[in-house]
Amino acid sequence: MVLEWMVKMPGWEGIVLLGLFLFLLLLSAAPGRRPPNFPPGLPMLPIVGSLFHMQGVSLRTALRNLNKEYGNMASFGIFGTGVVLVSGSSLIKEVFAHKAASNRPQMLFTTTRSYLLSEGKDLHLGIFGGNGKKWQELRRFVLRHLRDVGFGKTSCEPMIVEEVIELMDHIQQQKGQPIVMKRLFNRSVVNVVWRTVMGKRFPYDDADVAKVIETFLQPADTNLLHPLFYIPGMSKAAVYLPIWRNATKSLRDLTAFIKGEVENFICSEDCDVNHSLASLFLKEIQSHAGEKSFFNTYEMKAVIFELFTAGMDTTSSTLTMGVYLVAKHSAVQQKVQQELDEVVGRDRLPSYSDLDRLPYTRATIHEAQRVLDLVAFILRSAAEDCTFAGYDIPKGTVIVANAEDAMTDPKLWKNPQEFDPENFLDTDGRFVNNEGFIPFGTGKRVCVGESLARMQIFVFLASLFQNFTFSLTSDEIIPTSNNTFSAPAIYSAVAHLRPRL
Numbered sequence: 001m002v003l004e005w006m007v008k009m010p011g012w013e014g015i016v017l018l019g020l021f022l023f024l025l026l027l028s029a030a031p032g033r034r035p036p037n038f039p040p041g042l043p044m045l046p047i048v049g050s051l052f053h054m055q056g057v058s059l060r061t062a063l064r065n066l067n068k069e070y071g072n073m074a075s076f077g078i079f080g081t082g083v084v085l086v087s088g089s090s091l092i093k094e095v096f097a098h099k100a101a102s103n104r105p106q107m108l109f110t111t112t113r114s115y116l117l118s119e120g121k122d123l124h125l126g127i128f129g130g131n132g133k134k135w136q137e138l139r140r141f142v143l144r145h146l147r148d149v150g151f152g153k154t155s156c157e158p159m160i161v162e163e164v165i166e167l168m169d170h171i172q173q174q175k176g177q178p179i180v181m182k183r184l185f186n187r188s189v190v191n192v193v194w195r196t197v198m199g200k201r202f203p204y205d206d207a208d209v210a211k212v213i214e215t216f217l218q219p220a221d222t223n224l225l226h227p228l229f230y231i232p233g234m235s236k237a238a239v240y241l242p243i244w245r246n247a248t249k250s251l252r253d254l255t256a257f258i259k260g261e262v263e264n265f266i267c268s269e270d271c272d273v274n275h276s277l278a279s280l281f282l283k284e285i286q287s288h289a290g291e292k293s294f295f296n297t298y299e300m301k302a303v304i305f306e307l308f309t310a311g312m313d314t315t316s317s318t319l320t321m322g323v324y325l326v327a328k329h330s331a332v333q334q335k336v337q338q339e340l341d342e343v344v345g346r347d348r349l350p351s352y353s354d355l356d357r358l359p360y361t362r363a364t365i366h367e368a369q370r371v372l373d374l375v376a377f378i379l380r381s382a383a384e385d386c387t388f389a390g391y392d393i394p395k396g397t398v399i400v401a402n403a404e405d406a407m408t409d410p411k412l413w414k415n416p417q418e419f420d421p422e423n424f425l426d427t428d429g430r431f432v433n434n435e436g437f438i439p440f441g442t443g444k445r446v447c448v449g450e451s452l453a454r455m456q457i458f459v460f461l462a463s464l465f466q467n468f469t470f471s472l473t474s475d476e477i478i479p480t481s482n483n484t485f486s487a488p489a490i491y492s493a494v495a496h497l498r499p500r501l
């Protein structure tokens, strides 16, 4: 896997990395070293770690095998970094709730993005990539003020409904012709986030946002455990390498877009009266003027960048997969529509307040999210030396939550390998939550956008199934789930308008 990647690299950089790789190979002949009382797992050789023991299978398969072979606390090494894979929903929750597991490892895409946003002055910007006191303060500020501007609360539902109506108009205009579903939802989803974060929405034909959406690197294109990212010093060095500059073209376009949006906002006349997170952030920066503070325009750009990226493709992928699974299982589609007709009717759109009276629809939506399993492996790192399940984990160890295992654990789910809304229903048809359902992560760094995402997913999908019957028209492609993220199916569908009752 490593070798293949390097051989594909053109020019001197490929040669240098290949040389480095061969040098490491020679050094790895020395006896192995694993920290004392570290969880069991693959042999960890000096310098290269366990890379040679993971050859020939995809990373995801390697992680699955690790769990099966070594149990709920299993380990391996990537170069000098120890990695612990935590499985079992109760152990994941215990570990991830602990402040010792609350750091995020340095990831190449967060350092590159920080570099670009700060003109090279800071490599550790934002909430997602931030750690320690700065992460705590920024996260607290963003959560509090997102709530103030209505994020995920009933007051933001009308915005979601407006986007749903526009999307349904667009679908209706296709007049029963096949619709390519990939990225169909991105624009509507990003508008909801943008309205709370920046106080504006993008017109449907905005060319800049269309370009960003079109070239956006989807989560499933990102391998957060790529060995090259764990070469010591790489997260800092790579931002200066021409090869990395070329490989990150879409990231560069996106950072330029967000920088432009934020800078225009700061210069705009209504920046301090506009009721948005951006204007509250700006006020916070001004209130700390002259002091040493985490609130500055670089952090503001990074936080806005994160809300845009984390909020767009995650929710859109879930909607794409939701329509796909329901269209593929026509009996489920009929039951959802029957429940919607009985509880909501067809004269008004479903509202989030209907959720409790729509157990089958709710179970279907949860089940689509479980089957997609978007973030199958969630990355944190040890903020300090710590002990979990009797094993010692040194500071800096990467800690990975095996969400895939929790979401398919046969001890927790009736029918873990199938799309089956019954997984979230009791024998009386009532909706029941499941402790293995952790699509938004868990504990100290649980997803900031969970409440908004849940509301958006429900309102969009319930409205679509109330108004249209979907059927698949093409042979769908199920992307081989890669690495740490999963991708939704790629397909086309026909949407038949349902008549009013």
Ligand code: HEM
Binding pocket: 096, 104, 127, 128, 129, 139, 193, 306, 307, 308, 310, 311, 312, 314, 315, 318, 374, 375, 378, 379, 380, 439, 440, 441, 442, 443, 444, 445, 446, 447, 448, 449, 450, 452, 453
């Ligand atoms: C279906 C939609 C979504 C899914 C499945 C999802 C999933 C996740 C997961 C698994 C994490 C890591 C949690 C952990 O470490 O325990 C995360 C973090 C995060 N998410 Fe989401 N997310 C979604 C939507 C959103 C939205 C709508 C936003 C904001 C607009 C958002 C913003 C963030 C941020 C800022 C973090 C970093 C939190 C931190 O490190 O403290 N996400 N998300």
